[in-house]
Structure formats: structure tokens, C-alpha cells
Amino acid sequence: MTESRPTFKRRQLARLLRRLREQARLSIEEAAPLLHFSTAKLSRIERAVNGVDVHAVKSMLDLYGVPGDQWPEIIDMAVRARERGWRHAYGLNDKGYVSMEAEASAVYEYQLGYVPGLLQTEEYARAVIASYRLQRRSRQDVDNQIAVRMRRQARLRDNPPLELQALIDESVLHRPIGGTTLMRTQLAHLVEMSELSNVTLRVLASSTSPHEGLEGSFIVLRFADPKDPDVVFIDHPAGGLHLEKEAQVTACMLTFDHLCSRALGPAESVALLRQVIREL
Template sequence: MRSGSLVRRRQLARILRELRQKAGMTIETAAPLLDFSPSKLSRIENAHQGVDVHAVRSMMDVFGVGGERWGEIVELTREANAKGWWRAYGLDDQGYVPLEAEASAVRDYTVSHVPGLLQTPAYARALLASSLQRPSGTGLDRDVTVRMIRQERLTSPVEPLELLTVVEETALHRPVGGAAVMRAQLDHLAAAAALETVTLQVLPTEVGAHPGINGAFTVLSFDGLGEPDVGYVEHPVGSVHIEKSEHVERARLVFGHLRSVALSSPESVALVERVAAQL
């Protein structure tokens, strides 16, 4: 089951804002009735601050909400305040993992390595260990474990995650972890491409310049939750979430173009198998 308090909090914030507006109230008129400051109510409505069930019940009283809607919103509030599975591994609710945990589909373009959702444990370990911010001991074990847990949704019978990925051919030739690790990784990649939830395409080097040449990116979709797509870009010193609709739309367009010039899925698997055979 999908569970991610970050996305649920955003969903709850949007609903509470819509209920206030439907009640014909501004933030300035509603806040005193809730014993909130206008700034606090604004933070709640923008998902910058959490809110508990008691406060949400007060808000629904003030906004005139009742019936089945009441129970639905209370349940959503509990979900928004629940701790995601990643908390047990030292991760907070602000990074990529909570977003992916709620996503229905991920469009992932990678340049220099195999996508995290398709990595073997040995490949992931070698890749994570190469970081200049290298985790040591338990930290590295933890990060590899988190990556493997994320992959479980690709084969989950309940709310599975759909992965559409375009991988630069360069990533297939980079011997992360050495020849044996890389061969096992490529074999795993070819096998994973057969999953109903996975669409793998390789962008051959011969394509030359293309719209995605400036770097990797991810677009996450949240079907059924009423939330807009979110873009995500990781860079050497951190990461950034992209939420402006025009920027996310641009990312979707670029991804669509990359898919149009990449090899088909069968051609991509054949190339992966040829590279693996050469190791």
C-alpha cells in the first residue's frame, strides 16, 4: 500500500484550503475563529506545517463540513501524520523517497548509471560508496536496504509502481563495482524489463545532441490522489523538487522526446544483453 506523509499532507492542505474558500472565508477571517494566526493557517494550507486531528475537526466545524466528508478528512489527517516506513531508516519526509512511496508512476531519465529502482544490491552498494559524502558501515547498509525496499512496489499486487525509464547507453558500459558486479547488474536489468510495470528504453550514443543532454531528471505522477506531477533533480551537492506546472510540463515533454529517439524496449533489452555478454 502506498504510504507517504509528505504527499498526504499536501493533499490534506489542498482540501482544507478548498473548504475554506468554499465557505466564503479568507485566511484573515478564518484564522481567529480557529485560534490560529493568519501565518499559521497559511503554512497549514501550503503544507509547510502539519496539523493534527483535533485542529482539523475544528476547521471542519468552522467551514461547515459534515457527513461522509468529515470521516474522509479525519482519516486523511491521520494518514498525513503517520510515520512512513523510511523513518525507521533515518530518513525524513522531505526527500525523494516519500514522494516515490505515494507515486503511481515514475518517469526516470538517467545518464551515467542504472536507475535506482532497477539496481542490484551489489551495484547499489558500489555506487553509493563512491559518493564523496560516502556513508560508512551501518549508513551504507541502510541506504542499500532502502533502495531495495523501494523496488518492492514494482512487483506489488496492491498499488504497484509503474516505471518508465530512459537510460543513456553510457551507463551500460560504466563498470560500476567491477566486471562481475556489472554483468550481474545488466542481467538483472534485462530481466526487470520483462515486468509489466517496467518500460526500459536505452538512448544510444549515436543519437548525439538531444534535449536531455544537460542531465538526469525524474517526474513523478500521483494518479488517484488529485495531486499534480512533481519533478525531481539530483545533483552533486543535493537535490531539488520542481513543482511549477510549466517546468514540470517541460520535463514531461523532454522525456517524451527522449523516448521517441531511444531504442524500443525489445531493442534496448537486446543491447543490454550484448553488452553483458562482452564482460
């Protein structure tokens, strides 16, 4: 069964196979019959719409004249592209995000509505998920989503750790999700997480004049391999939007950087968090 959204690994393999074909100076129309594929099938493979087995990948490497010393790495990539991510054990519809985040080396997240998932306590996460009235979930579904969120957070303490640049609108700190006690615990958790060397937390003060961030939240994912382009993810009620065009990603990163320049610095942000905790 194919996934509703190609995994990051499958998309990474698809980009590589297309690049190798182009380097061999073969068009899809020329390469497909030599591989005993239809042009439509080869096109779907290169767009990650369809997966591809290891035997077909070997045929491609042979046809494209790829040196033998490069084969093991590419074949290993093909094997991994067919693996189902750990999140599937939870039956999670993650809108194609979790598999990308799992491969990312850095996350740049701007949140207008709530604490970023990587920084949520279990109780806060449960309260947020319970507020999604448009999506009916069983208790097991909610428990699974919480388990996935907690597992994602473990990467912040891995070696090497996931880098997180989190920018939060001040309104998030005052939104009473789950009650006063829960919010106090969540804000204290933000203070604790901000002490990690790989986590940078900034708060965009409510007194800031109108800015681009009012248009909505977004996440930019960056990967360790410079050949893998940054990806923008935008969550919305009907699904998730993935943007990969360079101009789109650049626009989002420029917006993120601009918002950071207008936000409180990390130390000032923590001071504000402590103040809000005292006032709760």
C-alpha cells in the same frame, strides 16, 4: 520534531485544507481568528510547513461547512499525514523523495549517470553509494540506504504494481561501476526486470545527436488520484529539487516523451543490453 521536508501526505492534506477554505469563500485573514490561529499559523499549515492535529482539522471542516459524510476520509488523511514513514526507521535523509515515491502510482525516470535506483542490484547500489565521496557515511548508514532502496523495489512486484518507465543513456551501460562481474550481473538484472509488464526500459543510444537529456537526469512522479498533481524530482549534491508548477512538470514530461521517441524501443534496448553483456 518536524521533518526537513514535508511528507507527501502532509502536503496533500495542506492542499485540501486550502481548497476547502477557498470554497467556503473565506480568506486566511477571515478564517484564522475564527479558528483561534494567527494568520501566519494558518498559512504555514496550508503550505505544509507546519503539521496540523486532528482536532484542528475538525474545527476547519466545521468552519468551512464540509458535509458530514466527507469528514471520515479527511480525518483519516489528517491521521496519516502525522505518521512517520517506514523509511524513518532507517534514519535516512531521502531529500524528500522516498515518501513521494511511496505514494506514486507511476515513475518516469531519465538517468544519464547510472542505473535507476528501482532497477539496481544490491551490489551495484552499494558500489554507487560508495562513490559518493562528498558525504561521509558509516557502514550502518550505507546498509540502511541499501535496505531502503531494496524495499522501494518491492513495489514493482506489488498488486497493483508501481509502473516504471525508465529511460537510460547508453553511457550508463558502459560505465564500469564495481567491476566487470558486477556490471554483467547488473545488466542481466535489467534484462530480467524489463520482462515485467509494469516496467518499460528504453536506452538512448550514444549515437543520438545532441539532445535535451544532456542537461541532466530527472524523475516525474504520477499519482493515482487525479487531484494530486505530478511532481518532478531532480537530485543534486546539495539536496533535492521538487517542482510542482504545471508548466515545469509539463516541460519535463514533454522532454521525457521526446527523448523516448529518439531512444531504442524496448525490444531493441534489451538486445543492446544482451550485446553489451556478451562483450564484457
